[in-house]
Amino acid sequence: MAECRVCFRHCQIAEGKLGFCGARTARNGVVEAYNYGRITGLALDPIEKKPLSRFYPGSRILSVGSFGCNLRCPFCQNHDISWSEEAKRWADTAETLDPDALTRLAEETRSRGNIGIAFTYNEPLIGYEFVRDTARLAKARGLRTVIVTNGTAELSVLEELQPFIDAMNIDLKGFTDDYYRRVLGGDRQQVMAFIEEAVRHCHVELTTLIVPGENDSEEEMRALVSWVSRFREPDGESLPLHISRFFPRFHMQDRRATEVGKIYRLADIARETLDYVYTGNC
Numbered sequence: 001m002a003e004c005r006v007c008f009r010h011c012q013i014a015e016g017k018l019g020f021c022g023a024r025t026a027r028n029g030v031v032e033a034y035n036y037g038r039i040t041g042l043a044l045d046p047i048e049k050k051p052l053s054r055f056y057p058g059s060r061i062l063s064v065g066s067f068g069c070n071l072r073c074p075f076c077q078n079h080d081i082s083w084s085e086e087a088k089r090w091a092d093t094a095e096t097l098d099p100d101a102l103t104r105l106a107e108e109t110r111s112r113g114n115i116g117i118a119f120t121y122n123e124p125l126i127g128y129e130f131v132r133d134t135a136r137l138a139k140a141r142g143l144r145t146v147i148v149t150n151g152t153a154e155l156s157v158l159e160e161l162q163p164f165i166d167a168m169n170i171d172l173k174g175f176t177d178d179y180y181r182r183v184l185g186g187d188r189q190q191v192m193a194f195i196e197e198a199v200r201h202c203h204v205e206l207t208t209l210i211v212p213g214e215n216d217s218e219e220e221m222r223a224l225v226s227w228v229s230r231f232r233e234p235d236g237e238s239l240p241l242h243i244s245r246f247f248p249r250f251h252m253q254d255r256r257a258t259e260v261g262k263i264y265r266l267a268d269i270a271r272e273t274l275d276y277v278y279t280g281n282c
């Protein structure tokens with residue numbers, strides 16, 4: 001058995017088997033990324049779609065994803081590459097692209113408004129070695145680098161990545177340990193520690209998906225923004241927060257989409273404390 005120390009789960013992985021996330025394996029007693037360079041999605045997206053609203057607005061970014069996830073959000077919109085049975089098949093079928101080839105593709109699309117590479121779609125940190133190697137090359141070639149993440153990783157992972165990353169969108173999916181543990185299979189404390197450290201190194205925006213009956217109280221939003229307001233960008237502004245609407249998907253079909261009025265109300269509450277609050281999927 002080899003212990004993976006990328007996230008709070010600390011999986012014990014038997015030789016040749018996969019960890020909980022389906023993206024890491026053990027070879028010769030050492031844990032490595034099984035999904036290294038294995039690509040399930042590649043698209044030139046508007047930067048606002050990440051979402052990032054205050055980082056090169058109006059630009060586009062080459063967005064790349066692999067497979068696997070260390071959370072179990074029942075409403076996942078990317079379940080085909082994250083943690084469904086279908087997603088597991090990518091372990092055998094995903095095509096590979098090495099960091100140099102991906103970086104060259106990013107350079108070739110500069111003329112179409114591309115500013116760099118975004119690691120997104122599935123959870124990038126569970127395959128952080130590919131992110132690190134690609135981002136290092138991309139930075140050396142004058143490209144911008146972005147991670148879209150659930151923030152569920154040890155700070156040692158962030159330490160390896162931070163020299164090469166310009167911006168992150170990090171999910172802060174709610175503000176109770178119970179919601180993270182019971183509904184998402186996550187660890188809010190690890191996410192909070194990750195955010196706290198990330199803001200010291202790069203531009204950070206946060207995203208909260210509001211799920212009816214779970215994390216939609218005004219009280220919880222007030223607690224969340226109160227914590228977020230302690231962090232400042234170098235220009236003194238608070239971190240941008242994206243408040244997004246839930247739609248019934250995947251394993252969570254027992255409730256309706258979040259009411260638009262609820263999103264607007266929570267956004268108004270957040271604006272009492274934060275400088276930039278955006279609503280999504282409304």
Ligand code: SF4
Nearest residue numbers: 004007010011019021
């Ligand atoms: S990154 Fe994957 S293998 Fe490693 S501890 Fe987390 S879930 Fe387990």
